[in-house]
Amino acid sequence: MRSISIVIPAYNEEKRLPATLDAVLAYLDNKQFAETEVLVVDDGSSDGTASVVRSRAANDARLRLLSNPGNKGKGYSVRHGMLAAKCEWVLFSDADLSAPIEELDKLVTAVEKENALVAIGSRALDRSLIQTHQSAFRENAGRIFNLLMRACTGLPFWDTQCGFKLFRHDAAQAVFSRLQLERFGFDAEALFIAQIHKFKTVEVPVRWSHADGTKVSMFGDSLDMFVDLLRVRKFQVQGKYK
Numbered sequence: 001m002r003s004i005s006i007v008i009p010a011y012n013e014e015k016r017l018p019a020t021l022d023a024v025l026a027y028l029d030n031k032q033f034a035e036t037e038v039l040v041v042d043d044g045s046s047d048g049t050a051s052v053v054r055s056r057a058a059n060d061a062r063l064r065l066l067s068n069p070g071n072k073g074k075g076y077s078v079r080h081g082m083l084a085a086k087c088e089w090v091l092f093s094d095a096d097l098s099a100p101i102e103e104l105d106k107l108v109t110a111v112e113k114e115n116a117l118v119a120i121g122s123r124a125l126d127r128s129l130i131q132t133h134q135s136a137f138r139e140n141a142g143r144i145f146n147l148l149m150r151a152c153t154g155l156p157f158w159d160t161q162c163g164f165k166l167f168r169h170d171a172a173q174a175v176f177s178r179l180q181l182e183r184f185g186f187d188a189e190a191l192f193i194a195q196i197h198k199f200k201t202v203e204v205p206v207r208w209s210h211a212d213g214t215k216v217s218m219f220g221d222s223l224d225m226f227v228d229l230l231r232v233r234k235f236q237v238q239g240k241y242k
Contacts, residue, residue, distance in 0.1 A: 003035035007081030007092040009074050011043040017052045017177035020097050029099045039064045039082040044071035075186030082176040090172045094163035096211035103206040110204045118194050118201040119169040121164030134210045146172040152229040153192045157203050160188045171199045180235050185228025193241050
């Protein structure tokens with residue numbers, strides 16, 4: 001793997017971003033990639049998120065700030081970053097690094113071993129790797145969502161919602177240029193599009209820790225994610241994924 005772009009969607013992440021960028025850039029310093037870039041997508045933050053990135057980017061050419069036209073949602077932010085990425089492979093990672101950036105090694109190994117175009121981090125394949133759990137409500141809601149997701153989309157994965165996914169550049173362009181959902185249901189949609197286009201995808205167990213300050217509403221956003229599964233089927237019938 002010669003080059004890697006890392007996309008980090010960020011909404012009001014002024015406090016967490018410095019440590020996150022330190023970890024990501026230090027990780028890249030220790031790797032032998034010929035080219036690297038880190039794209040932080042500011043989703044209309046009302047705090048100093050953009051200022052943090054601008055300040056760091058002034059001293060590190062690998063770092064780039066992308067700005068959404070207002071608060072558009074995580075799916076919009078990830079799509080923005082994935083389509084702007086330039087390197088051979090593109091990872092998107094949550095700003096809280098719930099999956100440590102070092103787990104990228106596992107995804108890289110998986111795509112190379114399996115000759116895959118996509119690798120997704122999973123909390124479900126080996127729950128002993130979960131270091132800090134979510135609340136019982138969130139974990140149970142996640143299991144229910146996954147069962148409905150599998151029934152509705154036919155996807156074989158046990159965890160589509162872990163915010164740690166690696167795409168080869170051409171696959172990322174094909175998938176995210178067709179993405180319709182702009183909020184939290186976009187993960188399953190992206191994998192559904194990859195399946196339609198026969199992009200081989202592997203699910204990889206990764207270390208993961210729940211971080212306080214999640215932007216997902218326990219009820220409103222969770223309900224909307226369930227409805228998004230129906231929207232995915234509607235978009236397929238309308239031919240939006242061709």
